[in-house]
Amino acid sequence: MKKVMVICAHPDDEIFGPGATMAKYAKEGKKIYFVVLSFGETTHPWYKRSAVAKMRALEGKKAAKYIGATKSTFIGLKEGKFEEEFSKNPQIGKYLKTMIQKIKPDIIFTHSPDDPHPDHKATYNIMMKLTRATTIDVYGFSVWNPYTIKTSDFPHMIVDVTDTFHKKI
Numbered sequence: 001m002k003k004v005m006v007i008c009a010h011p012d013d014e015i016f017g018p019g020a021t022m023a024k025y026a027k028e029g030k031k032i033y034f035v036v037l038s039f040g041e042t043t044h045p046w047y048k049r050s051a052v053a054k055m056r057a058l059e060g061k062k063a064a065k066y067i068g069a070t071k072s073t074f075i076g077l078k079e080g081k082f083e084e085e086f087s088k089n090p091q092i093g094k095y096l097k098t099m100i101q102k103i104k105p106d107i108i109f110t111h112s113p114d115d116p117h118p119d120h121k122a123t124y125n126i127m128m129k130l131t132r133a134t135t136i137d138v139y140g141f142s143v144w145n146p147y148t149i150k151t152s153d154f155p156h157m158i159v160d161v162t163d164t165f166h167k168k169i
Contacts, residue, residue, distance in 0.1 A: 001025075005033045005105040006141075007096075007127055009082070009119040010040040011060035011074070017141035018109050019067055019168035020161035026068025027164060033103055034064050034072040035096070037123055042079045067167055073099070082122035096130055105136060112140030 004025050006014045014022070014034045022032050039053035047055075057074050064072035075092065077085050086092050100108070110127040111120035120143065131138050139157060161168070 001030060001106040003031045003033070003103055003105045004107050004109065005035060005100065005103060006109045007035045007037070007123065008111060009037050009117070009123045010043075010079070011036050011038075011056040012040065012063070013111070013120070013143050014060075014072075015063050015067065015168060017111075017143045019063075020165045021109075021159045022069065023067045023164035023167040024159065024161050032064075032067070032069040033105065034060070034069050035075065035099065036060060036072065037075045037077045037082060037126075038079050038119065039074055039076060040079070079119055082119055083125060086122075086126050093126075093130060096126075100130065100134070100136070108136055108138045109141050110138060112142050114140070115142060117143070 004022065006018060006022060008014045008017065014036065022034075026032050040056040041049040041053045043056065044052045053076075060074070061072050075096070077092070108127065108131065111117075111124045113121070113124050115121060115124070124140065127138060
């Protein structure tokens with residue numbers, strides 16, 4: 001494994017989820033690519049969305065650099081409207097597919113199908129559509145949730161991140 005992609009819904013999901021694992025992989029010399037579908041612009045409703053988008057993108061890029069990621073890309077989908085935008089605008093899917101084909105990741109991490117957040121579920125669904133015809137291994141990760149709706153019967157991968165967990169924090 002030489003290249004790893006993380007495709008997630010919001011800036012910070014790539015860190016709160018597999019951040020320590022990505023730091024470990026980067027430390028091992030793997031190239032890490034983050035693709036964030038939104039800017040997380042609704043997290044600070046008291047600010048203009050454009051200001052929040054700019055702030056969150058900057059934070060995300062700084063976090064990616066700190067973790068050791070090669071590149072962090074933001075797509076700019078509207079929160080709460082991922083699947084609607086994806087189905088209305090086929091260019092989004094083509095862009096993501098092209099990005100995957102160019103990078104040629106050995107593995108992709110995305111949100112778990114068990115995650116109850118609507119944008120996380122949508123991201124999982126979009127990724128399953130995009131990777132259906134590929135041979136790339138796709139793994140789901142969890143972002144902290146106050147409850148679990150179900151637990152899947154999918155295989156689990158456990159990575160010892162003792163040496164890199166501090167970077168996630």
